[in-house]
Amino acid sequence: MNPSTALARVLVDELVRGGVRDAVLSPGSRSAPIALALVADPRIRLHVRIDERSAGFLALGLALATNRAVAVVCTSGTAAANLHPAALEASHAGVPLVVLTADRPPELRGIGANQTIDQIGLYAAAPRLAVELGVPEQREGQVRYWRSTIARVLATATRSGDPGPVHVNVAFREPLVPDGDQTWPESLDSDRPQWMEVPTDTVAPPALRDVLGADPPERGAVVVGHGAVDPAAARRLAETLGWPVLSEPTGNARSGPNAVATYPLLLADPTFAAAMRAELVVVVGKPGLSRSLLGWLATAGRQVVVDPRPAWADPVLAAGLVLAAVPTAGPGGRPAAGSRCGSAPARTSSAQEGPTGWLDRWHAADLGARATVDSVLDAEQAVTEPRVARDLVAALPPGAALLLGSSRPIRDVEAYARTRADLAVFGNRGVSGIDGLVSTAVGIALGHDGPTYALLGDLAFLHDHGGLVLGPEEQRPDLVLVVVDNDGGGIFSLLPQAGQPGFERVFGTPHGLDLLAVALATGWPCTVVEGPGDLPGALAGAGPRVVLIRTRREDTAALHRRLQQAVSAALATGSAPR
Numbered sequence: 287m288n289p290s291t292a293l294a295r296v297l298v299d300e301l302v303r304g305g306v307r308d309a310v311l312s313p314g315s316r317s318a319p320i321a322l323a324l325v326a327d328p329r330i331r332l333h334v335r336i337d338e339r340s341a342g343f344l345a346l347g348l349a350l351a352t353n354r355a356v357a358v359v360c361t362s363g364t365a366a367a368n369l370h371p372a373a374l375e376a377s378h379a380g381v382p383l384v385v386l387t388a389d390r391p392p393e394l395r396g397i398g399a400n401q402t403i404d405q406i407g408l409y410a411a412a413p414r415l416a417v418e419l420g421v422p423e424q425r426e427g428q429v430r431y432w433r434s435t436i437a438r439v440l441a442t443a444t445r446s447g448d449p450g451p452v453h454v455n456v457a458f459r460e461p462l463v464p465d466g467d468q469t470w471p472e473s474l475d476s477d478r479p480q481w482m483e484v485p486t487d488t489v490a491p492p493a494l495r496d497v498l499g500a501d502p503p504e505r506g507a508v509v510v511g512h513g514a515v516d517p518a519a520a521r522r523l524a525e526t527l528g529w530p531v532l533s534e535p536t537g538n539a540r541s542g543p544n545a546v547a548t549y550p551l552l553l554a555d556p557t558f559a560a561a562m563r564a565e566l567v568v569v570v571g572k573p574g575l576s577r578s579l580l581g582w583l584a585t586a587g588r589q590v591v592v593d594p595r596p597a598w599a600d601p602v603l604a605a606g607l608v609l610a611a612v613p614t615a616g617p618g619g620r621p622a623a624g625s626r627c628g629s630a631p632a633r634t635s636s637a638q639e640g641p642t643g644w645l646d647r648w649h650a651a652d653l654g655a656r657a658t659v660d661s662v663l664d665a666e667q668a669v670t671e672p673r674v675a676r677d678l679v680a681a682l683p684p685g686a687a688l689l690l691g692s693s694r695p696i697r698d699v700e701a702y703a704r705t706r707a708d709l710a711v712f713g714n715r716g717v718s719g720i721d722g723l724v725s726t727a728v729g730i731a732l733g734h735d736g737p738t739y740a741l742l743g744d745l746a747f748l749h750d751h752g753g754l755v756l757g758p759e760e761q762r763p764d765l766v767l768v769v770v771d772n773d774g775g776g777i778f779s780l781l782p783q784a785g786q787p788g789f790e791r792v793f794g795t796p797h798g799l800d801l802l803a804v805a806l807a808t809g810w811p812c813t814v815v816e817g818p819g820d821l822p823g824a825l826a827g828a829g830p831r832v833v834l835i836r837t838r839r840e841d842t843a844a845l846h847r848r849l850q851q852a853v854s855a856a857l858a859t860g861s862a863p864r
Contacts, residue, residue, distance in 0.1 A: 287424075287464070287465070287467050287468055287469060287470050288424075288461050288464070288465050288467070289421075289422035289423055289424050289428075289459070290319040290422060290458045290459065290460075290461065290462055291319055291322075291323075291461075291463070291464045291465070292422060292424075292428070292470055292474060293319065293419070293422040293428070293432055293456070293458075294319035294320045294322065294323040295323050295474055296429055296432045296433060296474055297320065297323070297386075297419075297432060297436055297456070298320065298323040298324055298327050298330065299327075299474075299475075299476070300432070300433045300436040300437060300440075300476075300481055301330075301357055301384070301436060301440070302327065302329045302330060303476070303478075303479065303480045303481065304355070304436065304437060304440035304441075304480060304481075305354055305355060305440065305444070306330070306354065306355055306356065306357050306384065306440070307329070307330065307331060307352070307354060308330070308331045308332075308333065308345070308348045308352065308354070308356045308357075308732075308733070309324050309330050309331070309332055309333070309345075309356065309357040309358070309359060310332075310333045310334075310335060310341045310342075310344050310345040310348070310356065310357070310358045310359070310729075311324060311332060311333070311334050311335075311341070311358075311359045311360075312334070312335055312336065312337065312338045312341045312359070312360045312361070312365060313334070313336065313361075314360060314361020314362070314365055314388065315361060315462065316361045316362045316388040316389065316390065316401070316458055316462065317359055317360060317361040317362075317386075317387075317388035318462040318463055319388075319458055319462055319463070320359050320386060320388065320456070321359065322463065322464070324359070331761075333348075333732070333760060333761070334757055334759075334760060335725070335753075335755070336752075336755060336757075337368070337752040337753075337755070338360045338365045338366075338368035338369055339368040339369070339371060339372070339721070339722060339725075339750075339752075340722065340724075340725040340750065340752045340753045340755075341358055341360065341369070341725070342358050342368070342369040342371065342372025342373065342383075342385075342722065342725075343371075343372050343375075343714075343721070343722030343723070343725035343726045343729065343750070343753070344358075344725040344726070344728055344729040344732075344753070345357070345358040345372065345383055345729060346372050346375060346376055346381055346383060346714070346722070346725075346726055346729060347689075347712075347725065347726035347727060347728060347729020347730040347731075347732075347733065348729040348730075348732060348733040349376070349381045349382055349383055349729075349733075350381060350712050350726070350729070350730055350733070351687065351712075351729065351730040351731075351732075351733030351734040352733040354382070355382035355383070355384055355440060355443045355444050356382070356383060356384065356729075357384040357385075357386055358372070358383065358384070358385055358386065359386045359387075359388075360386075360387055360388070361387075361388050361401070362387065362388055362389045362390055362401050362402060362403070362405065363401040363402065363403055364403070365387075366387040366389075366403075366405055366408055367403070367408065369385055369387070369409075370408070370409055370412070371719065371721050371722060372451075372722060373385055373409045373412040373413065373451045373453070374409075374412050374716070374717055375714050375716045375717055375719065375722070376412075376450055376451040376716070377411075377412040377413070377414075377450050377451055377716065378716030378717050379512070379513060379714065379715065379716030379717075380448065380449050380450055380513055380595060380716075381449065381450065381451070381716075382443040382444045382449045382450065382451070382452075383443065383450070383451040383452070384439065384440065384443055384451075384452055384454065385409070385413070385451055385452065385453045385454070386454050386456060387405055387408070387453070387454070387455050387456070388456055388457075388458055389402075389405050389418075389455050389456060389457045389458070390402045390457065391421045391457045391458070391459045392421070392457065405455050406418060406455060408453070408455075409451070409453050412450075412451060412453075413450070413451050413452050413453040414442045414443065414445070414448065414449075414450040414451065414452055415438070415439060415442040415443075415452045415453070416452070416453040416454075416455070417435060417438075417439065417452075417453070417454055417455070418454075418455040418456075418457065419432065419435060419454060419455070419456045419457065420457070421457045421458070421459055422458070422459075424470070424471060425471055426471045426472045427472075428472075429472055429473070429474060429476075433476060433481040434481060434482065435454075436454070436481075437480070437481040437482035438482065439452045439454055440452075441482060441484040445484075445487075446486045446487040446488065446489075446594075447487060447489065447594035447595065447610065448594070448595050448596060489594060489610040489611045490611065491519065491611040491612055491613060491614040492609055492611065492613050492614075493613065493614065493615075494523070494526070494613040494614060494615040495615075496613075497590065497607070497609065497613045498566070498590075498613065502527055502566065503565040503566050504528070504565075504643075504644045505562075505563070505564050505565045505566070505644055506527060506529045506564055506565060506566040506567065506568070506644075507524075507529050507530050507531075507532055507564050507566075507567050507568075507586075508520050508521075508523055508524040508527075508529055508530070508531050508532070508539075508544075508567070508568045508569075508570065509532045509533075509567055509568070509569045509570070509573055509579070509583065510531065510532070510533035510534065510537035510538075510539040510569075510570045510571055510573075511533075511534050511536075511537050511569065511570070511571035511572040511573030511574065511575075511599065512534060512536045512537060512571055512572045512573075512574070512713065512715035512716075513536075513571045513572050513593075513599075513715070513716075514533075514537045514538065514539060514570045514571030514592075515570065515571070515592060515593065515594055515610075515611065515612065516570070516611070516612050517533070517537060517538040517539040517570070518539075519570075519611075519612035519614065520533075520537075520539050520568075520570040520592075520612055521539050521541070521542045521544065521545075522612075522614070523568065523612055523613060523614070523615075524542075524544045525542065525543065525544050526615045528544075528644065528645050529544065529644075529645065530544055530545075530546045530549075530645055530648040530649075531544045531545045531546065532546055532549045532579065533545065534571075534573060534575050534696075534700055535688075535690055535696055535699045535700055535703075535711045535713065536690070536696070536711050536712060536713040536715055537570070537571055537573075538710065538711055539570075540705045540706070541705050541706060541707030542705075542707065544645065545705045546648050546649070546651075546652045547652060547656065547703065547704055547705045548651075548652050548655035548656055548659065548701065548702075548853070549576075549578075549579060549652075550575070550576035550578050550579060550697070550700055550701045551578075551655050551659070551701055551849070551850060551853045552578075552651050552652065552655055552853070552857070553576070553578035553579055553581070553582045554576075554577075554578035554850055554853075554854075555850075555853065555854045555857050557854075557857070557858070558651065558857050559578070559581070559582050559585075562582075562647070562648070563582075563585050563586070563587075564582075564585075564586045564587065565586070565587040565588065566586065566587060566588045566589075566590070567583060567586040567588070567589050567590070568589075568590045568592065568612075568613070569583070569589060569590070569591050569592065569599075569605075570592040570593075570612060571592075571593065571599065572593070572599035572601070572715070573599070573601065574599075574601055574715070574718075575696060575697055575700050576697065576700060576701070580601060580602055583602045583604065584602040584604060586604065588606050589602075589604040589605050589606055589607075590605070590606065590607045590608075590609065591605040591607070591608045591609070592608075592609045592610070592611065592612050592613075593608065593609075593610070594610040594611070651857060654853075654856045654857065654860065655853045655856065655857070656704070657856075658849075658852045658853050658855075658856045659672075659676075659701075659702055659849060659852075659853065660676075661852075662845075662848060662849055662852050663676060663702070663849075666818060666845070667818070668818065668837075668841070669815055669816070669817065669818050669820075669821075669835055669836070669837060670818065670837065670841070670842065670845055671694065671698055671770055671772070671776070671835075671837055671842050671845075672698050672701070672702045672842075672845060672846070672849065673702075673818055674698070674741070674768070674770060674821060674835055675695065675698035675699045675701075675702050675703055675741065676698075676702045676703050676704070677819075677821050677822065678699075678703075678739065678741055678768060678821060678825075679699060679703035679704065679706060679709070680703070680704060680706075681821065681822040681825060682706075682709060682737075682739060682825075683736075683737060684708040684709075685708060685709075685710075685735075685736040685737075686709055686710075686736055686737050686738065686739060687709070687710045687711075687712065687730050687731070687734040687736065687737070687738040687739070688709055688710070688711050688712065688738070688739050688740070688741070689711075689712045689713060689723065689726060689727045689730055689738070689739070689740040689741075689742075690711065690712070690713045690740070690741050691713075691720065691723055691740070691741060691742040691743050691746045692713060692714055692715065692718045692719060692720050692723070692746070693720060693743055693745075693746065693775070693776070693777045694743060694770075694776050694777045695741040695742060695743060695770070696713050696715075696741075697777075698741075699711075699741070701849075702849075710734070712726075712730055714726055720743070720745060720746040720749055721746075721749050721750060722749075722750050722753070723740070723742055723746045723747075723749070723750055723753075724740075724742070724746075724747065724750040724751065724752075724753030724754060724767065725750055725752075725753035727740035727742075727753075727763075727765055727767065728753055728756075728763050728765060728830075731763030731764055731765035732761055732763050736764075737764050737765075737766075738763065738764060738765045738766075739765070739766045739768060739825070740765065740766070740767050740768065741768045741770070742767060742768070742769050742770070743769070743770055743772070743775075743776060744769060744770065744771040744772060744773065744774070744797065744801060745774070745775055745795070745797070747767070747769045747801065747804075748797060748799065748801075748804070751804055751808070754804075754805070754808035754809075754810055754830075755808055756808075756809070756830070762829050762830055763829075763830050764828055764829060764830075765829075765830050765831075766825055766827075766831055766832075766833055767810070767830075767831070767832045767833070768821075768825075768832075768833045768835065769801060769832060769833070769834050769835065770835050770837060771801050771834060771835065771836045771837070772836075772837045772838060772839045772842060773796045773797060773798065773839070774790075774794040774795050774796045774797065774839060775793060775794060775795050776837075776839045776842055776843075778793040778794065779794075779839050779840065779842070779843040780843055780846055784843070794839065801832075801834055802814060802834055805832040805834070810830050810831055810832050811827070811829075811830075811831045811832070812831070812832040812833070812834055813831070813832070813833050813834065814834045814835075814836070815833060815834065815835045821833070821835070
């Protein structure tokens with residue numbers, strides 16, 4: 287057996303032994319040994335994509351949905367470079383991704399050999415671990431080296447508290463395909479179920495009393511952002527303390543009796559934000575969607591961050607304590623009044639509000655804002671982006687997965703959608719790019735046990751339209767891509783850039799394309815929503831499909847302003863605390 291074939295077979299076998307069940311491959315010659323080993327192994331579900339950038343984000347989506355490490359394989363040169371965006375997103379979002387890049391052997395590097403670049407350290411600081419497997423040789427000891435290296439790589443990618451991408455650069459000499467000879471100096475098999483077992487580090491939740499004292503303040507809140515370590519624990523903490531839960535969509539804590547859905551609109555009202563200043567906020571995950579929430583966080587008296595990663599999230603630079611797990615009250619529930627830890631702030635004006643007054647005021651404001659938003663949206667005669675976000679979330683079946691685009695879609699859901707406990711919400715919020723979102727959605731759909739939906743803008747759809755290309759032998763996802771087509775970058779109309787000279791060209795970036803034709807050209811059925819109440823019916827069906835909604839950026843920007851003004855007016859006339 288030639289060394290390239292032997293290495294590839296052992297590599298794939300050890301990936302499977304280590305828990306990998308999905309692999310994504312882009313075609314190439316130098317990666318042929320791994321490709322042939324993957325396609326021959328029935329234990330691996332193989333996905334093939336012609337575009338490496340799409341392949342990387344497909345693998346990312348699969349890893350998000352399955353909570354397992356996923357391998358992505360490509361050939362050398364710019365093919366490997368195209369996996370960098372997915373590696374960056376996986377790094378900042380903590381997603382276990384095993385990037386396998388084939389390479390030329392050392393004697394072909396630095397001499398102008400075709401399709402050869404320096405792939406060592408190609409992804410810079412993104413990987414948790416980057417290794418190069420030496421060129422395989424037909425001698426004893428190679429199998430032990432290969433298996434131990436792959437086992438170490440997988441353990442690093444899935445390490446509790448800091449999962450992320452790993453990079454394995456594999457140099458192959460020709461021949462790159464099996465030669466018919468099955469002999470090898472040592473057994474390629476292993477008698478171990480897994481070469482290396484690495485126990486998962488478990489962090490015991492700290493006791494609430496030890497962290498917040500025996501008598502936490504009434505005026506507190508739990509904020510849940512992207513990548514929250516334990517959304518359910520965050521909800522329980524808030525319910526124990528009688529605090530509101532302000533959860534971003536991908537925090538997956540927007541449910542339960544303490545959830546406040548319209549907090550971006552409430553906190554954008556200066557009077558409300560000032561009146562509801564918190565004495566203590568527990569932040570779980572990485573918040574960063576709404577400026578109003580971040581501005582309010584910066585005013586809090588004390589902030590506790592819950593994030594197990596070494597690079598914990600503290601976007602407003604206010605963390606006074608960082609924990610790896612959400613505090614728990616244990617069987618005793620809310621800490622009883624009495625002696626308090628010296629680090630806990632004393633109650634001030636909140637003591638006069640009673641045991642539920644603080645939370646009641648949040649709920650009253652939320653209900654008023656919700657009614658105001660619904661009234662404004664239902665009065666619109668045309669299809670609007672805020673209503674699409676609201677109605678889409680409401681129409682999804684229980685157990686569905688929802689991917690939200692990184693620009694306006696996720697913010698519209700954050701501000702205008704009602705809370706739900708029976709959805710799994712995803713987003714590429716590690717670095718918040720719009721690239722690869724179609725492919726990520728496809729990956730989530732192929733890994734999720736149930737229907738999957740995505741809400742994307744037109745630029746994100748076009749940026750990754752290669753993700754629509756599915757080969758005839760590839761599995762078809764049960765996925766609806768809801769695409770809002772406002773002919774450009776709608777979010778910029780709500781930012782300070784709006785109205786600047788040259789705005790439309792350099793920020794609006796109109797594309798002028800027929801997205802219906804784009805969808806149909808790649809074989810995805812497409813339905814165009816014409817009326818404001820037509821979205822739920824357009825979602826019906828099965829398999830991959832597109833729902834297209836056309837809006838005007840100028841009208842959307844004006845509607846957002848009207849909604850905020852209406853909420854502020856409602857607060858001023860009855861719901862705003864005084």
